[in-house]
Amino acid sequence: MKIKKVFNNNVALTEDANQTEMVVMGKGLAFQKKIGDTIDMEKIEKTFVVPSQGFTDKFSALLDEIPHEILVISRDIVDIAMKELQTDLNDSLYLSLADHIDFAITRTKEGLPIKNPLAWEVRKFYRKEYDIARNVLDLIEERMGIRLPEDEAASIALHLFNAKQGDTGMEETMTMTQIVTDITDIVKYHFGIEFDMDSMNYSRFITHLRYFAYRMLRKELHKDDRESSLFEQVKGEYPEAYACTQKVQAYLNRQYGVEMTKDEATYFMIHIHRVSHREKNN
Template identity: 35%
Template structure:
């Protein structure tokens, strides 16, 4: 397919549009050399990288392309392709712009010897293990192809971008915020139970998974809300200690974020807390 050049950003990056005026970035060594605005260009060479761009963000792309080396742009696209395979998902188009900028800045920090601590590294590593694995893959690709060693902490930063960019997520999805709240809830459970919890057990891993989905429902106003309180009352009677912990979580969330939990959500918290107790 042929595209029309709208702007030559540098010798290796051009901004083009199709017949419906959708904008795209073409990357490839030398593809912009000697080219002029208005010329046609064929997006068919195997060494070219093709990135769709939201029209509203083309100016952001143009500004960033002046600062980001072609090798960073190229590795960013390769990382995104491999991460989508690993996570079996499709990312939002905006990820390319965000991740390329982040990786370029990460390289600059490494070269300048600047270390920035990720305050939710542990939470992301443990509560978003698939995304973290994809983040590790990204830093391995960086070292293999560019000879640049990024710290392991960068895997969590990259995982954060992957989690936020997954197609189908609500616009309000904020992985850093979610990870922090997940950690707070789990700490409430562990300290309230006052006992050692096997963090490698199947019950614990299921509990973490439940809390992840629970937190997403909580912040996207999609909580479970069966009006029949029969099961809630049964759990309250059968598991008083676990119910007390669940009500602590309910009070914590309502005080901090202002949204009360439904009885059905409290009921399922009790179920998973009880499983940890047995595990």
């Protein structure tokens, strides 16, 4: 693995035998190294593949602004998150997380308030990511000697969830979160219930809403009505779920100009009936 660019003593851009460009990180691995030199593999602590053209320049500019210890924290957070979530995360998370944490620390030191308008929703809908993020606040305090506000746990959790979605942007993730919030509120007020957030039915419902919102924003919703016969059957069996689904449809049409097909509406009725029926019985 040969060096193509030295960012600083601890970070370098390399190329392997297959001409794959990778960023490698490790204490002192690039010290007194130059282009063409071979990296000491034993010093490598973290690697990630360069995701796109232009990344190198952005990364170099970021390294000029962000202390190495924050990059190390970011790397450790990603490792912890992948282990806890049992999934790979987008490599761009290393940079976006480091940039966010650095800015959050700066604002905290300057006494500027940090508020996340979706903090409450994030705690509800992304509970695994939020629990990890709360531990991250402890890690940052231990390493950097500064305690970030609790709202920062929600912001970090959104970064983690966003990295699970592949190339989903943060703005899209926040819109998805708002859609899930609005639809759950419609269901809650229609039936006059409170959700048991630990229940399996609630978990299934939220998973369905996330996936629906993701496909909706990417214009990947079903375009046919193959389940129209099932729609009529479910509509007849669950009239209250149908009435609630109509409210959801009105919201989607008003806010996003989206019209659900009958098969999408069928899935909604089934999920709404299941979660509302169990909650009302409880």
